[in-house]
Amino acid sequence: MIFLLFVSVLFSKDYEEIEKRLSSKRNYERRKAVYLLKGDTSPVAIQLLKRAVDDRDILTSRLAVSAISLSKSTEVFHFLLTKFSTSTTPDIVRSDIVASSVNFSSDTVKEFIIEALNDKSPLVVKQAIKVATIFRFEEAKDKILDLLSSDEKGVLIEAIKSCAEFPLKEAERKLRKILKSKKDREIRIEALRSLEKIGTDFKFFAKLLEKEKDEMFFLEISLVLVKNGFSVPVDKIIEYSYSSDPLIRYSSVKVFAYLMDNEFVKKRVKELKNDEDERVRGLAGELLEGGE
Structure with missing residues (x-):
């Protein structure tokens, strides 16, 4: 005192x-x-x-x-390391300790982060993936690839995002499998975006689109294809733009942004400028202003 x-x-x-x-x-x-x-x-x-x-x-x-x-001191990091290893420390606090590792040097935290990737707590593993990705730890790549098989949604999504950030081209096969086998929309959308970033054969996306029944995911695939110069079923996208779900309508307009040369698309965008949803109205208005 x-x-x-x-x-x-x-x-x-x-x-x-x-x-x-x-x-x-x-x-x-x-x-x-x-x-x-x-x-x-x-x-x-x-x-x-x-x-x-x-x-x-x-x-x-x-x-x-x-x-x-x-x-950012080494002494503080070792203090936090001790706290992390204490059995009474809640997992949420332990995960915060992992997340805070970004404030220290990569050399100081590398061994700790690699070990944290094998932790029993999904919260800890999720943060460890983030930090390992930020620092681009080569030693973490194999473990992150393994975590693409995780049953924990949060861990799986973080591992998928990491594959795009590194990037990990060797994850392509596993990401394709996730797109085909997983039913969770959020997981599939992240896998789609990561595949687009690391690079893949766009014919795979086109085949995926042919069988896709989920409206939102159909639009996400369409957006990836049209951004990269591939054709998409315009009539179906226009049909989805009449959905009662404003998020579906908004996603439709995002695809329309690449199809404004189509008169039917332009007509529908003009209608959506008066949509009841603010985001839909706003994006539709931007497209029309950009085309003037």
Whole structure:
């Protein structure tokens, strides 16, 4: 306490008041204390934030992890590493520790992130994929490819996104399999976008389109094809633009953006300029203005 009072004299920030907040029984006060310390890398601030990382309130702890990582010091990273390995640390806090690794040097966190890819918690693995992708850790590629077989939706989607960011051309076969076998629309859309980015035979997309029954995914495939100069069934896209689902109508207009030379498309876009949905109206209006 004496040390804290001494330091507070040296700095304009009232650390004594912040420490009182950290000792409060009210979660709000302790969270406020962490907020006040964010961006402060002084020794006293780091000590207070370490206390906050161990707070009983999960949100306070999470905020403290984010704040203390901004110090970028190796000593702080090892502190967080110890917290990560403590059995009583909630998985959501452990995942935040992994996410905060981006604030440290790649050499410092590499081994930790590679190990985190094998963690039992999907939350941790998801964040580890993100960090490994940001740092482009070559050692993570094989594991990320393995995670394309994960049953955890969040992990699978993150692994799919990672394949496009690296990029991992060797993921093409697995991504094609996901497109054919998975029924979840969100997963399939991410796989489609990743395949487009890493490069694939667009004839595969054309064949996929022929059998596709999901309206939204049909439009997503159509968008990929038309952007890359391939023909799409215009009549069907116009038909889908009459859907009661505004998201379907909006997706139709996104495809129409590449088909404005077609008179039937242009006519439909003019109608959609008066759509009840604001996003549909806005995009349709932009297309018409761009064509004038």
